[in-house]
Amino acid sequence: MRASRWNETENAEAYAAFTHRFPMYADTSRDVVERADVSAADGVLDLCCGTGATTRVLLPRLPDRAQVWAVDGSPAMIDVAKAETADPRVTWIRSAAEEVDRCRAAAAPLVDAVVCNSAIWQTELPVTFAAVRRVLRPGGRFVFNIGSQFLRYPGQQPRELPPETANVVALMRQAAIEEFGYQPQPLPRRRQPLTPDGIRTELERAGFRQLAAEDVEYDDPPELIQAWLEVPIFADNVCPGLPYPQQRRALELAVQRVVPGPREPARWCLVTASAEPAHT
Incomplete structure (x- = not known):
């Protein structure tokens, strides 16, 4: 997809x-x-x-x-x-x-x-x-x-992601597992x-x-992370194979749970x- x-x-x-x-x-x-x-x-x-x-x-x-x-x-x-x-x-x-x-x-x-x-x-x-x-x-x-x-x-x-972004990504995957029984799939292969x-x-x-x-x-700014992951192709980078409405819900839960840190x-x-x- x-x-x-x-x-x-x-x-x-x-x-x-x-x-x-x-x-x-x-x-x-x-x-x-x-x-x-x-x-x-x-x-x-x-x-x-x-x-x-x-x-x-x-x-x-x-x-x-x-x-x-x-x-x-x-x-x-x-x-x-x-x-x-x-x-x-x-x-x-x-x-x-x-x-x-x-x-x-x-x-x-x-x-x-x-x-x-x-x-x-x-x-x-x-x-x-x-x-x-x-x-x-x-x-x-x-x-x-x-x-x-x-x-x-x-x-x-190589720097994969800024710390707070990585935290939101991890929480989004966890929310997808808890809320929708998501079975994590291999993430898109990154280029060298x-x-x-x-x-x-x-x-x-x-x-x-x-x-x-x-x-x-x-x-x-902190709100940029959520907006970025609301774009379907970037949501697919986090939870590939999960329907987009469920990706959005998992993202909302992740943002609620994240503990703000230094940016x-x-x-x-x-x-x-x-x-x-x-x-x-």
């Missing part, structure tokens, strides 16, 4: 509601867009655009002549994005990130920047980086971010954590020069790269 959740209207609408309710996506979008240097751009590609949060941050920062190609693999996410973003400069395209170089018309010009907010780790990096390089003009910027739980620094163990050196190496192989890799912190800001790594000229 999980693989199809991204294509469900219910999930897309819940995801969009989350992005409107909390500033996290607006904040991460702002930082990604600022580093893409788009003030004089003719064309920008928003990779893994979701329900359009980053596209809407991009638009007022672009010249009137500029075009945006907003690309996502989920038709449901694109439908919601279209409904919320009425700007003729945007072309919405359904495509996997790994095939972004094949999703536009053959005569489409190379773009000045590619941005990807809160999604790059879900793609196959070598293939995605190579595809992005093929649509980006020499010297153009490629900017993306990675949450700390998907990144491992030298000498550190990325490393700073590995990211830099893959960028260089694809024809990029990494300009910066910054650690950035964002506010992580840490959400940590992200923000990577900026430049497309190197092609060798002849």
Whole structure:
């Protein structure tokens, strides 16, 4: 079920509601867009655009002549994005990130920047980086971010989840067992954590020069955890196979039972790269 959740209207609408309710996506979008240097751009590609949060941050920062190609693999996410973003400069395209170089018309010009907010780790990096390089003009910027739980620094163990989030997740599973007789299923397999050196190496192989890799912190209010897990695809990460109404009830019970503790800001790594000229 999980693989199809991204294509469900219910999930897309819940995801969009989350992005409107909390500033996290607006904040991460702002930082990604600022580093893409788009003030004089003719064309920008928003990779893994979701329900359009980053596209809407991009638009007022672009010249009137500029075009945006907003690309996502989920038709449901694109439908919601279209409904919320009425700007003729945007072309919405359904495509996997790994095939972004094949999703536009053959005569489409190379773009000045590619941005990807809160999604790059879900793609196959070598293939995605190579595809992005093929649509980006020499010297153009490629900017993306990675949450700390998907990144491992030298000498550190990968950070699965912040402590309070991990507590809510554990209590949600326990409530599902007690209330609904839930039999825990194997959780979705997580990808191997990325490393700073590995990211830099893959960028260089694809024809990029990494300009910066910054650690950035964002506010992580307690109520964000519940709202995040109300999105069906993220509820499936906790209790796969349990019907969504029961997932919601288990989450409500978990939030009632959790003992608040010290909170840490959400940590992200923000990577900026430049497309190197092609060798002849």
